[in-house]
Amino acid sequence: MTQPAGRTPRSDARENRARILTVARVLLADDPSASLLSIARAAGVGQGTMYRHFPGREALLVAVHQGEVNALTDKASVLLSAYEPLEALRLWFEHLIAYGRSGPGAAAAAGAAAHTGAGRERPPAVAALDLLLKAGKEARQVRPEVEAEDVLLLVSCLWQAQDGPAWRERRQRMLTFIIDGLRTAPPR
Amino acid sequence: MTQPAGRTPRSDARENRARILTVARVLLADDPSASLLSIARAAGVGQGTMYRHFPGREALLVAVHQGEVNALTDKASVLLSAYEPLEALRLWFEHLIAYGRSGPGAAAAAGAAAHTGAGRERPPAVAALDLLLKAGKEARQVRPEVEAEDVLLLVSCLWQAQDGPAWRERRQRMLTFIIDGLRTAPPR
Protein backbone atom coordinates (compact mmCIF):
# COMPACT_ATOMS: atom_id res chain seq x y z
CA MET A 1 0.00 0.00 0.00
CA THR A 2 2.88 2.37 -0.74
CA GLN A 3 1.15 3.69 -3.80
CA PRO A 4 -0.21 7.24 -3.42
CA ALA A 5 -3.98 7.13 -3.31
CA GLY A 6 -5.77 7.84 -6.56
CA ARG A 7 -2.71 7.97 -8.76
CA THR A 8 -2.10 5.93 -11.89
CA PRO A 9 0.28 3.04 -11.12
CA ARG A 10 3.56 2.83 -12.92
CA SER A 11 3.19 1.37 -16.38
CA ASP A 12 5.24 -1.77 -15.77
CA ALA A 13 3.15 -2.50 -12.69
CA ARG A 14 -0.03 -2.09 -14.69
CA GLU A 15 1.24 -4.41 -17.39
CA ASN A 16 2.40 -7.00 -14.91
CA ARG A 17 -0.97 -7.03 -13.24
CA ALA A 18 -2.74 -7.47 -16.54
CA ARG A 19 -0.39 -10.24 -17.61
CA ILE A 20 -0.83 -12.12 -14.35
CA LEU A 21 -4.59 -11.96 -14.73
CA THR A 22 -4.52 -13.20 -18.32
CA VAL A 23 -2.21 -16.07 -17.53
CA ALA A 24 -4.07 -16.96 -14.35
CA ARG A 25 -7.35 -17.13 -16.24
CA VAL A 26 -5.88 -19.71 -18.61
CA LEU A 27 -3.97 -21.79 -16.07
CA LEU A 28 -6.77 -21.85 -13.50
CA ALA A 29 -9.30 -22.87 -16.12
CA ASP A 30 -7.08 -25.80 -16.97
CA ASP A 31 -6.24 -26.73 -13.38
CA PRO A 32 -8.11 -24.94 -10.58
CA SER A 33 -5.46 -25.80 -8.04
CA ALA A 34 -2.59 -24.46 -10.09
CA SER A 35 0.04 -23.06 -7.77
CA LEU A 36 0.63 -19.35 -7.48
CA LEU A 37 4.28 -19.98 -8.28
CA SER A 38 3.44 -21.67 -11.57
CA ILE A 39 1.25 -18.72 -12.48
CA ALA A 40 3.96 -16.26 -11.56
CA ARG A 41 6.48 -18.15 -13.68
CA ALA A 42 4.14 -18.36 -16.66
CA ALA A 43 3.49 -14.65 -16.36
CA GLY A 44 7.21 -13.96 -16.18
CA VAL A 45 7.19 -12.24 -12.82
CA GLY A 46 8.75 -13.00 -9.47
CA GLN A 47 6.74 -14.40 -6.60
CA GLY A 48 7.05 -11.11 -4.81
CA THR A 49 5.35 -9.27 -7.65
CA MET A 50 2.56 -11.80 -7.60
CA TYR A 51 2.11 -11.08 -3.96
CA ARG A 52 2.26 -7.35 -4.27
CA HIS A 53 -0.67 -7.35 -6.68
CA PHE A 54 -2.73 -10.11 -5.15
CA PRO A 55 -2.15 -10.77 -1.48
CA GLY A 56 -3.18 -14.40 -1.37
CA ARG A 57 -4.89 -16.88 -3.62
CA GLU A 58 -8.41 -15.70 -2.95
CA ALA A 59 -7.61 -12.14 -3.98
CA LEU A 60 -6.37 -13.47 -7.31
CA LEU A 61 -9.46 -15.62 -7.81
CA VAL A 62 -11.76 -12.72 -7.13
CA ALA A 63 -9.90 -10.53 -9.61
CA VAL A 64 -9.85 -13.24 -12.27
CA HIS A 65 -13.59 -13.75 -12.05
CA GLN A 66 -14.55 -10.14 -11.62
CA GLY A 67 -15.54 -9.83 -15.25
CA GLU A 68 -17.95 -12.71 -15.08
CA VAL A 69 -19.40 -11.50 -11.81
CA ASN A 70 -20.06 -8.10 -13.31
CA ALA A 71 -21.78 -9.67 -16.30
CA LEU A 72 -23.94 -11.65 -13.91
CA THR A 73 -24.83 -8.51 -12.01
CA ASP A 74 -25.88 -6.71 -15.18
CA LYS A 75 -27.87 -9.68 -16.36
CA ALA A 76 -30.26 -9.32 -13.44
CA SER A 77 -31.78 -6.04 -14.56
CA VAL A 78 -31.87 -7.16 -18.17
CA LEU A 79 -33.86 -10.25 -17.27
CA LEU A 80 -36.15 -8.26 -15.02
CA SER A 81 -37.21 -5.96 -17.83
CA ALA A 82 -37.94 -8.85 -20.17
CA TYR A 83 -39.61 -11.48 -17.98
CA GLU A 84 -41.98 -11.70 -15.09
CA PRO A 85 -40.19 -11.78 -11.72
CA LEU A 86 -40.29 -15.48 -10.98
CA GLU A 87 -39.19 -16.43 -14.48
CA ALA A 88 -36.42 -13.84 -14.37
CA LEU A 89 -35.28 -15.32 -11.08
CA ARG A 90 -35.18 -18.82 -12.53
CA LEU A 91 -33.22 -17.70 -15.57
CA TRP A 92 -30.78 -15.78 -13.41
CA PHE A 93 -30.23 -18.90 -11.34
CA GLU A 94 -29.38 -20.79 -14.48
CA HIS A 95 -26.73 -18.22 -15.28
CA LEU A 96 -25.43 -18.28 -11.74
CA ILE A 97 -25.17 -22.05 -11.78
CA ALA A 98 -23.47 -22.12 -15.16
CA TYR A 99 -20.97 -19.58 -13.93
CA GLY A 100 -20.31 -21.32 -10.64
CA ARG A 101 -19.76 -24.54 -12.51
CA SER A 102 -17.33 -22.98 -14.97
CA GLY A 103 -14.60 -23.95 -12.54
CA PRO A 104 -14.04 -24.58 -8.85
CA GLY A 105 -12.20 -21.28 -8.69
CA ALA A 106 -15.42 -19.54 -9.60
CA ALA A 107 -17.17 -21.07 -6.62
CA ALA A 108 -14.48 -19.88 -4.25
CA ALA A 109 -14.54 -16.42 -5.77
CA ALA A 110 -18.31 -16.20 -5.63
CA GLY A 111 -18.27 -17.47 -2.08
CA ALA A 112 -15.87 -14.74 -1.09
CA ALA A 113 -17.93 -12.18 -2.98
CA ALA A 114 -21.17 -13.30 -1.37
CA HIS A 115 -19.93 -13.18 2.21
CA THR A 116 -21.27 -9.89 3.42
CA GLY A 117 -18.60 -8.98 5.90
CA ALA A 118 -19.86 -7.19 8.99
CA GLY A 119 -19.87 -3.50 8.27
CA ARG A 120 -18.62 -3.85 4.73
CA GLU A 121 -20.90 -2.75 1.93
CA ARG A 122 -23.03 -5.17 -0.04
CA PRO A 123 -21.20 -6.98 -2.86
CA PRO A 124 -22.68 -6.20 -6.29
CA ALA A 125 -23.84 -9.77 -6.88
CA VAL A 126 -25.91 -9.66 -3.70
CA ALA A 127 -27.37 -6.32 -4.71
CA ALA A 128 -28.36 -7.74 -8.09
CA LEU A 129 -30.13 -10.67 -6.53
CA ASP A 130 -31.86 -8.25 -4.20
CA LEU A 131 -33.35 -6.51 -7.21
CA LEU A 132 -34.82 -9.75 -8.47
CA LEU A 133 -36.20 -10.71 -5.09
CA LYS A 134 -37.72 -7.29 -4.52
CA ALA A 135 -39.59 -7.52 -7.81
CA GLY A 136 -40.77 -10.99 -6.89
CA LYS A 137 -42.03 -9.84 -3.53
CA GLU A 138 -43.89 -6.88 -5.00
CA ALA A 139 -45.61 -9.24 -7.40
CA ARG A 140 -46.47 -11.38 -4.36
CA GLN A 141 -44.75 -14.37 -5.94
CA VAL A 142 -41.83 -14.57 -3.54
CA ARG A 143 -42.07 -14.95 0.21
CA PRO A 144 -41.49 -11.64 1.94
CA GLU A 145 -38.97 -13.05 4.42
CA VAL A 146 -36.52 -14.30 1.78
CA GLU A 147 -33.11 -12.64 1.90
CA ALA A 148 -30.52 -12.51 -0.86
CA GLU A 149 -27.85 -14.25 1.20
CA ASP A 150 -30.22 -17.12 1.94
CA VAL A 151 -30.74 -17.70 -1.74
CA LEU A 152 -27.09 -17.45 -2.69
CA LEU A 153 -26.24 -20.04 -0.10
CA LEU A 154 -29.01 -22.33 -1.31
CA VAL A 155 -28.10 -22.12 -4.96
CA SER A 156 -24.40 -22.43 -4.28
CA CYS A 157 -24.84 -26.11 -3.44
CA LEU A 158 -25.82 -26.66 -7.06
CA TRP A 159 -22.44 -25.92 -8.50
CA GLN A 160 -20.92 -28.70 -6.51
CA ALA A 161 -22.68 -31.21 -8.70
CA GLN A 162 -20.57 -33.11 -11.19
CA ASP A 163 -20.95 -33.34 -14.93
CA GLY A 164 -22.92 -35.88 -16.88
CA PRO A 165 -26.57 -36.18 -17.89
CA ALA A 166 -27.65 -37.68 -14.57
CA TRP A 167 -26.33 -34.69 -12.70
CA ARG A 168 -27.89 -32.29 -15.16
CA GLU A 169 -31.26 -33.78 -14.31
CA ARG A 170 -30.46 -33.59 -10.64
CA ARG A 171 -29.64 -29.91 -10.91
CA GLN A 172 -32.88 -29.15 -12.72
CA ARG A 173 -34.83 -31.03 -10.09
CA MET A 174 -33.11 -29.29 -7.22
CA LEU A 175 -33.58 -25.89 -8.80
CA THR A 176 -37.30 -26.56 -8.96
CA PHE A 177 -37.32 -27.52 -5.29
CA ILE A 178 -35.52 -24.33 -4.37
CA ILE A 179 -37.75 -22.04 -6.38
CA ASP A 180 -40.91 -23.71 -5.11
CA GLY A 181 -39.57 -23.26 -1.61
CA LEU A 182 -39.15 -19.55 -2.17
CA ARG A 183 -42.60 -18.92 -3.68
CA THR A 184 -45.60 -17.71 -1.75
CA ALA A 185 -48.47 -19.76 -3.15
CA PRO A 186 -47.10 -22.40 -5.48
CA PRO A 187 -49.73 -23.21 -8.11
CA ARG A 188 -48.29 -26.56 -9.17
CA MET B 1 -2.94 -54.06 2.13
CA THR B 2 -0.41 -56.68 3.20
CA GLN B 3 -2.65 -57.85 5.99
CA PRO B 4 -4.32 -61.22 5.37
CA ALA B 5 -8.00 -60.69 4.78
CA GLY B 6 -10.27 -61.22 7.77
CA ARG B 7 -7.55 -61.65 10.35
CA THR B 8 -7.18 -59.66 13.55
CA PRO B 9 -4.43 -57.07 13.13
CA ARG B 10 -1.41 -57.14 15.37
CA SER B 11 -2.12 -55.62 18.76
CA ASP B 12 0.31 -52.71 18.44
CA ALA B 13 -1.24 -51.81 15.11
CA ARG B 14 -4.71 -51.88 16.65
CA GLU B 15 -3.63 -49.67 19.51
CA ASN B 16 -1.87 -47.23 17.24
CA ARG B 17 -4.94 -46.90 15.12
CA ALA B 18 -7.12 -46.25 18.15
CA ARG B 19 -4.68 -43.70 19.54
CA ILE B 20 -4.46 -41.81 16.27
CA LEU B 21 -8.23 -41.61 16.14
CA THR B 22 -8.56 -40.35 19.70
CA VAL B 23 -5.89 -37.72 19.25
CA ALA B 24 -7.19 -36.69 15.84
CA ARG B 25 -10.66 -36.17 17.27
CA VAL B 26 -9.32 -33.73 19.83
CA LEU B 27 -6.87 -31.87 17.59
CA LEU B 28 -9.25 -31.58 14.66
CA ALA B 29 -12.02 -30.29 16.89
CA ASP B 30 -9.68 -27.58 18.06
CA ASP B 31 -8.26 -26.76 14.65
CA PRO B 32 -9.86 -28.38 11.61
CA SER B 33 -6.79 -27.77 9.46
CA ALA B 34 -4.39 -29.39 11.89
CA SER B 35 -1.62 -31.06 9.94
CA LEU B 36 -1.37 -34.82 9.72
CA LEU B 37 2.17 -34.55 11.01
CA SER B 38 1.07 -32.76 14.18
CA ILE B 39 -1.52 -35.46 14.75
CA ALA B 40 1.05 -38.19 14.22
CA ARG B 41 3.42 -36.54 16.67
CA ALA B 42 0.71 -36.07 19.29
CA ALA B 43 -0.25 -39.71 18.89
CA GLY B 44 3.37 -40.76 19.23
CA VAL B 45 3.66 -42.50 15.87
CA GLY B 46 5.74 -41.92 12.79
CA GLN B 47 4.30 -40.35 9.67
CA GLY B 48 4.54 -43.68 7.93
CA THR B 49 2.27 -45.30 10.48
CA MET B 50 -0.22 -42.52 10.05
CA TYR B 51 -0.19 -43.22 6.38
CA ARG B 52 -0.49 -46.93 6.69
CA HIS B 53 -3.71 -46.64 8.66
CA PHE B 54 -5.25 -43.69 6.88
CA PRO B 55 -4.06 -43.12 3.33
CA GLY B 56 -4.74 -39.41 3.11
CA ARG B 57 -6.51 -36.76 5.11
CA GLU B 58 -10.01 -37.60 3.93
CA ALA B 59 -9.70 -41.20 5.06
CA LEU B 60 -8.81 -39.98 8.53
CA LEU B 61 -11.71 -37.55 8.61
CA VAL B 62 -14.16 -40.22 7.60
CA ALA B 63 -12.90 -42.55 10.30
CA VAL B 64 -12.96 -39.84 12.96
CA HIS B 65 -16.57 -38.99 12.24
CA GLN B 66 -17.79 -42.49 11.66
CA GLY B 67 -19.30 -42.67 15.12
CA GLU B 68 -21.39 -39.59 14.64
CA VAL B 69 -22.46 -40.67 11.19
CA ASN B 70 -23.65 -43.98 12.56
CA ALA B 71 -25.62 -42.23 15.28
CA LEU B 72 -27.22 -40.09 12.63
CA THR B 73 -28.12 -43.13 10.61
CA ASP B 74 -29.78 -44.81 13.59
CA LYS B 75 -31.64 -41.64 14.48
CA ALA B 76 -33.61 -41.80 11.25
CA SER B 77 -35.58 -44.92 12.11
CA VAL B 78 -36.08 -43.76 15.69
CA LEU B 79 -37.61 -40.51 14.51
CA LEU B 80 -39.73 -42.30 11.95
CA SER B 81 -41.40 -44.47 14.56
CA ALA B 82 -42.18 -41.48 16.79
CA TYR B 83 -43.29 -38.74 14.41
CA GLU B 84 -45.15 -38.30 11.18
CA PRO B 85 -42.90 -38.45 8.14
CA LEU B 86 -42.53 -34.74 7.41
CA GLU B 87 -41.87 -33.87 11.03
CA ALA B 88 -39.37 -36.72 11.30
CA LEU B 89 -37.64 -35.37 8.22
CA ARG B 90 -37.43 -31.90 9.68
CA LEU B 91 -36.04 -33.18 12.97
CA TRP B 92 -33.51 -35.33 11.17
CA PHE B 93 -32.37 -32.29 9.22
CA GLU B 94 -31.80 -30.46 12.48
CA HIS B 95 -29.55 -33.28 13.63
CA LEU B 96 -27.75 -33.36 10.30
CA ILE B 97 -27.15 -29.62 10.41
CA ALA B 98 -25.95 -29.68 14.00
CA TYR B 99 -23.55 -32.47 13.11
CA GLY B 100 -22.27 -30.80 9.96
CA ARG B 101 -21.67 -27.63 11.91
CA SER B 102 -19.78 -29.41 14.67
CA GLY B 103 -16.66 -28.74 12.67
CA PRO B 104 -15.50 -28.17 9.10
CA GLY B 105 -14.01 -31.63 9.16
CA ALA B 106 -17.47 -33.05 9.60
CA ALA B 107 -18.62 -31.38 6.42
CA ALA B 108 -15.75 -32.85 4.45
CA ALA B 109 -16.38 -36.29 5.92
CA ALA B 110 -20.08 -36.11 5.25
CA GLY B 111 -19.42 -34.88 1.75
CA ALA B 112 -17.19 -37.84 1.10
CA ALA B 113 -19.75 -40.17 2.64
CA ALA B 114 -22.58 -38.73 0.58
CA HIS B 115 -20.84 -39.02 -2.76
CA THR B 116 -22.28 -42.16 -4.16
CA GLY B 117 -19.39 -43.32 -6.25
CA ALA B 118 -20.36 -45.02 -9.47
CA GLY B 119 -20.80 -48.72 -8.80
CA ARG B 120 -20.04 -48.47 -5.10
CA GLU B 121 -22.77 -49.34 -2.67
CA ARG B 122 -24.94 -46.72 -0.99
CA PRO B 123 -23.36 -45.09 2.07
CA PRO B 124 -25.40 -45.69 5.23
CA ALA B 125 -26.28 -42.01 5.68
CA VAL B 126 -27.86 -41.96 2.23
CA ALA B 127 -29.76 -45.14 2.99
CA ALA B 128 -31.10 -43.61 6.21
CA LEU B 129 -32.35 -40.54 4.43
CA ASP B 130 -33.94 -42.80 1.85
CA LEU B 131 -35.99 -44.38 4.61
CA LEU B 132 -37.32 -40.99 5.67
CA LEU B 133 -38.11 -39.94 2.13
CA LYS B 134 -39.84 -43.20 1.34
CA ALA B 135 -42.15 -42.78 4.32
CA GLY B 136 -42.85 -39.20 3.28
CA LYS B 137 -43.70 -40.26 -0.25
CA GLU B 138 -46.02 -43.02 0.90
CA ALA B 139 -47.85 -40.48 3.06
CA ARG B 140 -48.03 -38.30 -0.05
CA GLN B 141 -46.30 -35.49 1.77
CA VAL B 142 -43.06 -35.57 -0.16
CA ARG B 143 -42.74 -35.18 -3.93
CA PRO B 144 -42.21 -38.55 -5.57
CA GLU B 145 -39.24 -37.40 -7.67
CA VAL B 146 -37.10 -36.37 -4.68
CA GLU B 147 -33.87 -38.35 -4.33
CA ALA B 148 -31.72 -38.70 -1.22
CA GLU B 149 -28.64 -37.23 -2.87
CA ASP B 150 -30.61 -34.16 -3.92
CA VAL B 151 -31.59 -33.51 -0.35
CA LEU B 152 -28.16 -34.09 1.12
CA LEU B 153 -26.69 -31.62 -1.32
CA LEU B 154 -29.39 -29.07 -0.50
CA VAL B 155 -29.04 -29.35 3.24
CA SER B 156 -25.27 -29.38 3.11
CA CYS B 157 -25.24 -25.68 2.23
CA LEU B 158 -26.69 -24.99 5.68
CA TRP B 159 -23.64 -26.05 7.58
CA GLN B 160 -21.58 -23.43 5.84
CA ALA B 161 -23.39 -20.76 7.79
CA GLN B 162 -21.50 -19.04 10.56
CA ASP B 163 -22.40 -18.76 14.22
CA GLY B 164 -24.39 -16.03 15.89
CA PRO B 165 -28.10 -15.37 16.36
CA ALA B 166 -28.55 -13.81 12.93
CA TRP B 167 -27.24 -16.94 11.24
CA ARG B 168 -29.37 -19.14 13.44
CA GLU B 169 -32.43 -17.36 12.12
CA ARG B 170 -31.11 -17.66 8.60
CA ARG B 171 -30.69 -21.39 8.97
CA GLN B 172 -34.23 -21.83 10.28
CA ARG B 173 -35.58 -19.78 7.42
CA MET B 174 -33.62 -21.71 4.81
CA LEU B 175 -34.65 -25.04 6.27
CA THR B 176 -38.27 -24.01 5.92
CA PHE B 177 -37.67 -23.08 2.29
CA ILE B 178 -36.06 -26.43 1.60
CA ILE B 179 -38.77 -28.49 3.26
CA ASP B 180 -41.54 -26.55 1.57
CA GLY B 181 -39.76 -27.12 -1.71
CA LEU B 182 -39.77 -30.87 -1.11
CA ARG B 183 -43.44 -31.18 -0.12
CA THR B 184 -46.20 -32.09 -2.48
CA ALA B 185 -49.04 -29.74 -1.56
CA PRO B 186 -47.80 -27.24 0.98
CA PRO B 187 -50.69 -26.15 3.23
CA ARG B 188 -49.05 -23.00 4.56
Added chain:
DNA sequence: ACCTGAACACCGTTCAAGT
Protein backbone atom coordinates in the same frame (compact mmCIF):
# COMPACT_ATOMS: atom_id res chain seq x y z
C1' DA C 1 7.79 2.74 -6.80
C1' DC C 2 8.23 -1.51 -8.23
C1' DC C 3 10.52 -5.98 -9.29
C1' DT C 4 13.50 -10.09 -8.41
C1' DG C 5 14.64 -14.42 -6.53
C1' DA C 6 16.81 -16.62 -2.62
C1' DA C 7 15.26 -18.06 1.81
C1' DC C 8 12.04 -19.75 5.31
C1' DA C 9 8.68 -22.60 7.43
C1' DC C 10 5.61 -25.90 6.45
C1' DC C 11 3.00 -29.52 4.13
C1' DG C 12 1.77 -34.46 2.26
C1' DT C 13 3.98 -38.63 0.68
C1' DT C 14 7.43 -42.24 0.13
C1' DC C 15 10.64 -45.69 1.45
C1' DA C 16 14.88 -48.00 3.23
C1' DA C 17 16.03 -49.62 7.54
C1' DG C 18 14.78 -51.57 11.64
C1' DT C 19 12.05 -54.82 15.26
Added chain:
DNA sequence: ACCTGAACACCGTTCAAGT
Protein backbone atom coordinates in the same frame (compact mmCIF):
# COMPACT_ATOMS: atom_id res chain seq x y z
C1' DA D 1 3.62 -57.50 9.91
C1' DC D 2 4.26 -53.33 11.40
C1' DC D 3 6.80 -49.12 12.84
C1' DT D 4 10.24 -45.31 12.39
C1' DG D 5 12.08 -41.12 10.75
C1' DA D 6 14.98 -39.17 7.20
C1' DA D 7 14.23 -37.62 2.59
C1' DC D 8 11.74 -35.66 -1.31
C1' DA D 9 9.00 -32.48 -3.88
C1' DC D 10 6.17 -28.88 -3.31
C1' DC D 11 3.62 -25.04 -1.35
C1' DG D 12 2.63 -19.99 0.32
C1' DT D 13 4.96 -16.04 2.22
C1' DT D 14 8.65 -12.77 3.30
C1' DC D 15 12.31 -9.67 2.49
C1' DA D 16 17.00 -7.82 1.35
C1' DA D 17 18.92 -6.35 -2.77
C1' DG D 18 18.46 -4.30 -6.97
C1' DT D 19 16.62 -0.81 -10.88
